[in-house]
Each structure stands twice: as structure tokens, then as C-alpha cells.
Amino acid sequence: MRTSAPFFRPLGRLRIDEGVLAECRELATEIAAPVDHLAATHTTTSIERACLRLVGVDGIEGRGVEAVPIPNRVVDEIGASVGLERGALIPFFDAVASCGGDIDAAADAIAGRALTPRWPQGADRDDAARRAKEAAAAAVNCIEAAATARRDVVERVGEAERPWLYLIVATGDIHEDIPQAQAAARNGADVIAVIRSTGQSLLDYVPFGATSEGFAGTYATQENFRLMRAALDEVGEELGRYVRLTNYASGLCMPEIAAMAGMERLDMMLNDCMYGIMFRDINMQRTFIDQHFSRMVHALAGIVINTGEDNYLTTADAVDSAHTVLASQFLNERFAFTAGLSEEQMGLGHAFEIDPDVPDQILLELAHAQLIRECFPNAPLKYMPPTKHMTGNIFQGFLYDGMFNLIGALTGQDIVLLGMMTEGIHTPFLSDRDLALENARYIFGGAAGLGGELRYEAGGAVERRAAQVLEECRQMLRKVADIGMFAAIEAGMFADTVRTPAGGKGLAGVVQRAPGYVNPVADELSRRLGIGA
Secondary structure, eight states: OOOOSOOOOOOSOSOOOHHHHHHHHHHHHHHHHHHHHHHHHEEEHHHHHHHHHHTTOOOEESSGGGOEEHHHHHHHHHHHHTOSTTOSHHHHHHHHHHTTTOHHHHHHHHHTTSSOOOOOOHHHHHHHHHHHHHHHHHHHHHHHHHHHHHHHHHHHHOOOOSSEEEEEEOOSOHHHHHHHHHHHHHTTOSEEEEOOOTTGGGOSSOOOSOOOOOSSSOOOOHHHHHHHHHHHHHHHHHHTSOOEEEEEOOGGGHHHHHHHHHHTTOOEEEOOSSHHHHHHOBOHHHHHHHHHHHHHHHHHHTOEEEOOGGGHHHHSOTTTTHHHHHHHHHHHHHHHHHTTOOGGGEEOEEEOOSOTTSTTHHHHHHHHHHHHHHHSTTSOOEEEOOOTTOOSOHHHHHHHHHHHHHHHHHHTOSEEEOOOTTTTTSSOOHHHHHHHHHHHHHHHHHHGGGGGTOOOOTTSHHHHHHHHHHHHHHHHHHHHHHHOHHHHHHTTOSTTOOOOTTOSBOGGGEEEOOTTOOOHHHHHHHHHHTSOO
């Protein structure tokens, strides 16, 4: 149990040019507008599959490596017979009517090609639309209920003290993950992230059921979500504080994983506007369209998104490219607002990744972290530990992590991912996680109150560096606004990585909406969030 001064976000420490700050937000809005239009005029196979999952379609066809998820089979059959330009739900609920109102029977009939989907006309279409709308309302009720249930559990069990200490657990076997996650919670972890099996973001389907064979991570499945949520609820009751669960809504199945997270009451999801594009070579059109739907689900479910700007600094220099992190955060903020997320749900990411041999490294890290804190005063920022410059020197690595924790304490970071001294050697052992928690408890217990005492010299080195990064961010956003988001990515302006609008994986799953497109799930999400679909 940490004992320290009450958590607060130290603001007003830097004299930020409010005009520059306002212009950055205006530019982000301008840049996002064409991307928002793309999302409003297109759908994807993964969005349509997510909607089917939300209304009750689940299961697999076949066994072993030959197994195919039923939502994939249904969407493929609808696409082949009538196309997806008008959405999958009307043809599907027309089939439901033909199967006596049985969703499972209709899904199995379509998947097994015993029933060919059609676009109904007249009274049949009206009936299918009514059934789809009713099912969509029930599905969205379930998502909204997750937010209510979370609030009820937190009120009854107790809230964790901030900052929330975030720890990764990922053995590949969900049944091994559970005892490790509970042990981590008992030792002080407030957020458990079950990192996904390597390469899952490249799979255009979601595995089914509980899994035990992940590589360097555990597959994200609805059953795995359910099992871990139940395990953390159990240990939370024991500890008297709510323990949050995190997974990853990115890649080719971003909307489906978001839907499953909403149904199973996950609390945080990695969900960045460009991560899949930059680091997994997912097609940018597919990513931006899927992102909007997934964030609507997150918004209504009360899920905090974590963005991935920390990854930029693994491929680009953390000093020279500091402004790209800030620019991406402004864009992630704008796309989040468009999808209905509140500021309190925007876990914008950044990282402690400057080469330790750089003079005044700690000063620069302090300037960057304080600048981001002041630019996003209401956001629960997620601060990432050093990884790029970790070596086999575990003693030096432990010190790096201590300095990272100290900057986090001084600048009021809300969500702190624990650094591991063996980051550069192997997948951390339980003992390494124990030491990481000990490091964080010591620093946050001893330095949290110090953040309220610090002031930066007016015109001093910290303030000058922060002003420089903010101005470079403004100049970058101006360039992006001039050429457009897609061209900026193609020019390698983010993460020093070049991607093209037609390149990457998943473009074949992007579908332009026809004038008669119907998606009552998206419509109901938009209505309740008070935004445009």
C-alpha cells in the first residue's frame, strides 16, 4: 500500500503560449476533418463483424487450425451475395426472420451455406430493419451497462490510489496469466495489461475461447477477457480496491476487440490513431475507419484509451522528434473527441526514452513530461518507461526506472507503466516485476508531494525547452494541414516511417457505403454519445 501526499496534476508551472496551444488544436481539427469524412462514408469487414458480435453472433465453424469464426463466415457470405455497401445487419436479420427469430440458427445457416443472404424488399425489409434496431438497442444497452457496473464496483470495493501502477502480464496461457495477475495486484499493481500474442494484430479474425498457446503474449479473445475480468474482480474484493484490466484494440480486428472489451467490462484499451499503420503496416484507410467505430464503443463503455506515441521514440530520436509525440497527441485527442470520448478517457501516451548519455537528459525529460501535462490538463496521461536504451546492466536499468518514476511523480502522470531492469535481456520474471513495484512504491511514496513544491525558473532551461517543442509541434501540424494526413504519413513525418494510402494490410476490407447503408448499432452508439455516425 502506497502512502504519500494526495495525487494531483501540477499545472501552471510553465508559461505556455496559449495562442500556440490553441492553434495546435485548431490545426488538429482541420487535419482530422477529411479523415472523419472517410470514416463517415465507409465501413469495413471488421466493423460489420463487430456489429454481428454485439447482436449475439459468435462461435466457430470447423476445428483446430481449420476453424473459422462464425462472424467472419457470415460477413463473407453476405459480401459475396449482396455486398457490404449497405451493411450486414439487414441481410442478416432477414435471415433471422427466416429461421424463426433464432440468431444462432441464422448465423449457422449462412455460415454453412444452407441459406443465401439477400437484400429484402417491402414488408420483409421493414421487418428485418425492426429486428436489427431492437437487437442493436439491446447490444448498446450492454455496452452502456459496463460503465454503470464499473462505477458500482468501484463505489462498493474502493478506488485505487493514483498514480495507477500498470504492469504487463503475458505468459501465452490465460490460465497462467491469472495467478500472475492476481499476485501482481496483491503486490501493488493497479492496472493489469494482458499483452497480446505476437502478430495477433495481423490476424483478420479473432480466435475463439480460452487459449494457452500464445507467443510472447496471450491471445485477445472474449473468453480470455471474461476469465481475467472475473479474476481481477475477485482479487479486488480481497484487496479493497478496484483492479483495472487492459488489452489492445488495434490491428485488423480493432472494432471486434473493442466490442468484446465493452461486453466484458475491460477498463483500458490500447487504441492509437496511427500505431497499426506505423508499426504493423495496417492500411491507413482501414485503420482510421475502424478506429472511429472502436472509439465510440470505448466512449460508451467508459473505457480509457491508451495511445501509443511512446512507440515513435523507439524508431526516432527522443530529442529531435519530441514534437512529433505532441503532434500525435493533439491528433489523437481530436479523433477521440469526434468519437465521443471525454478528456477523462484519453490516456495519451508518452515515454522516458532520451539516450542517458545526452547532457541534461533528466532536465529534458522533465520539460517534455511537464509540457504534456500542461497541454492536456484533464487527460489521464500514460507514461512509459525506458526501453530503447536498456542494456544488460541491470543496476543501471534499475536506476533509469527510478529516474522515470521520479519524473512521473514530479509531473503528475496518472498511469505509470512499470519499467523492468531486465527489459533489454528477457521477458521479465515475477521477481523482476516485484522489484519494479518496489521501486515505484518507494519513489511515489516519497516524492509525490514534492511535485507541488517545485517551480521552474521563468525563462529557464525547462521552460525554454518546452516552448521549443511546442513551437516545433505547431510548425509540424501546419505542414500536415497543408498536405493532408495521408500525405504526411507517406512522407514519413511520424516515427520516421513511410506508409502509403493503398499499402499495408487490410485495404480489401474497406467498403464505401452506398446511399442505402444501414447500421443500427453505429446509429445507436452515435445517438447516445451525441455525435455523428
